Amino acid sequence: MPISIGHPTAPSSVLAPGADCTAAFRAAYENRYTWDPGFGGYQGLAVWEQAGTGDEPDRRVEGRFQVGADLKATVEGIDDTEIHKAVASQLWEVAIHRVRRSFEQTHGENTFTAGDTDAVGTEVIVGGKNAGDRYRIKGDVVTMVHRHIHGTVVTIFTESTTDTGAGYLSHTYTSQYADPATGAAKGGKSRFTDTFVPLTEAGPWVLSERVVETEAHGDTPAGRQVFRFEALAPLG
Structure with missing residues (x-):
C-alpha cells in the first residue's frame, strides 16, 4: 500500500462565518485514520536517539516494546527512567489516537459554527460541552486543533499528511502548550515528523x-529526539 504525503487538500467551498459547520467538521473527523475494532496489538524494537548539545554527546538507547490489544504499552530493556517513560508515552499517545469512536460519542454534546477562513483552513468554533475549543479544517482534514486539556491549552497545526487509503494520519505538525488565562507559552514549541507504515x-x-x-x-x-520502532510484528 503506497504512502502518499502531501499538504491537506483545498476546501471545495468556503463556509460563511456563522454557518453551522457540523457536517463539514464531521467529514474531517471521520476521515482520520483509526484502527479496526479487532486490533490485536504489535511488538518490535524501540530505539531512542538524542542529538548532543554543547559538551553533551549524542545518545542512543534501545529496548523492546509491546502494544497490547488493550492499547497498553510495555517497554523492556531501557533502564533510564526518563527515556523509558518517553518511549512508552509516544507509543501510548499514538495508540490512543487510533481508537475508533463515533462522532456522536466524542462530539454529541457540542455545536460547531464556522468562523473565518485563512490559509490554514476554515475556523470551527465549538459550543456546548467543550466550549472554548477551536479547530480549523481544509477539505476533509483537521488542520488545526486548539483544545483545553487539564488546565492547559494545546494548539496543534498539521502541515502535511499521510494517506493510508482508509483515512489520513498527520505527517508533519507543530504543538505548543500555553496558559489558558494569559496565553503565555508553557515550554518551547515542538515540531513533529511522523512516519507510519502498514x-x-x-x-x-x-x-x-x-x-x-x-x-x-x-x-x-x-x-x-528520534524515536524509531523497528522489526515490527503483530502479537500472537
Missing part, C-alpha cells in the same frame, strides 16, 4: 519513526 499488507498502520524538535524556552535548551 504492519501487514492489510494494516493496521503503526508508527515507525517520530522525530521531535523542540525550541529553546527559558533555561531549557533546544533539543532533538
